[in-house]
Amino acid sequence: QVQLVESGGGVVPPGRSLRLSCATSGFTFRNYGMHWVRQAPGKGLEWVAVIWYDGSNKYYADSVKGRFTISRDNSKNTLYLQMNSLRAEDTAVYFCARDMDAVTTSTLDYWGQGTLVTVSS
Amino acid sequence: QSALTQPASVSGSPGQSITISCTGTSSDVGGYNYVSWYQQHPGKAPKLMIYEVSNRPSGVSNRFSGSKSGNTASLTISGLQAEDEADYYCSSYTSSNTLVFGGGTKLTVL
Numbered sequence: 001q002v003q004l005v006e007s008g009g010g011v012v013p014p015g016r017s018l019r020l021s022c023a024t025s026g027f028t029f030r031n032y033g034m035h036w037v038r039q040a041p042g043k044g045l046e047w048v049a050v051i052w053y054d055g056s057n058k059y060y061a062d063s064v065k066g067r068f069t070i071s072r073d074n075s076k077n078t079l080y081l082q083m084n085s086l087r088a089e090d091t092a093v094y095f096c097a098r099d100m101d102a103v104t105t106s107t108l109d110y111w112g113q114g115t116l117v118t119v120s121s
Numbered sequence: 122q123s124a125l126t127q128p129a130s131v132s133g134s135p136g137q138s139i140t141i142s143c144t145g146t147s148s149d150v151g152g153y154n155y156v157s158w159y160q161q162h163p164g165k166a167p168k169l170m171i172y173e174v175s176n177r178p179s180g181v182s183n184r185f186s187g188s189k190s191g192n193t194a195s196l197t198i199s200g201l202q203a204e205d206e207a208d209y210y211c212s213s214y215t216s217s218n219t220l221v222f223g224g225g226t227k228l229t230v231l
Contacts, residue, residue: 035220037167044124044225045159045167045210050218059218062122095166106155106214109178111166 009115022096033099143211155214
């Protein structure tokens with residue numbers, strides 16, 4: 001069965017960096033686009049970034065552009081999110097999710113359980 | 122990248138039908154048939170309920186249906202059940218190759 005397991009969350013001071021990982025299994029990782037989506041406490045879903053199946057294209061929300069970098073290692077079936085210059089407003093549960101397609105940013109058919117990132121001094 | 126517009130809350134009695142709207146622009150909802158709907162129970166990950174406007178993934182009840190007219194998409198839940206009480210989010214592909222979510226709608230089953 002498809003599984004996505006996020007890790008790497010925690011408490012970090014403003015301005016510091018953190019890298020999230022999403023380990024996947026149960027499907028051919030290299031055939032699918034992958035996303036990061038976040039949810040601030042008590043708030044709605046906010047899309048963060050997408051990476052195509054082969055890593056050739058990446059797109060970001062304006063709120064994280066220039067600070068966050070999405071990447072993947074198809075040999076390890078793992079998705080990453082490098083988060084730099086963190087701000088208090090980046091505090092959220094971060095979900096990784098699989099796109100139903102290899103290249104389109106459209107349908108997120110499987111989600112992980114999320115990892116909490118808290119930006120606070 | 123403005124969020125799609127959804128009502129903050131809707132409610133209905135068991136057995137009734139409700140509809141949640143999701144309004145965007147011609148650069149997202151109106152321009153593509155890549156509208157999805159997600160259900161999220163408290164403390165849980167979102168679950169895909171409808172994709173590409175009106176398609177149901179395997180395992181999702183046929184009480185859930187989707188449609189679109191112009192820049193507005195809609196999710197209808199018929200025969201409301203207690204377990205349908207949750208938050209619902211729409212999303213759409215955009216002309217910037219990004220994804221945008223709606224603000225979410227809290228469904229209360231009375």
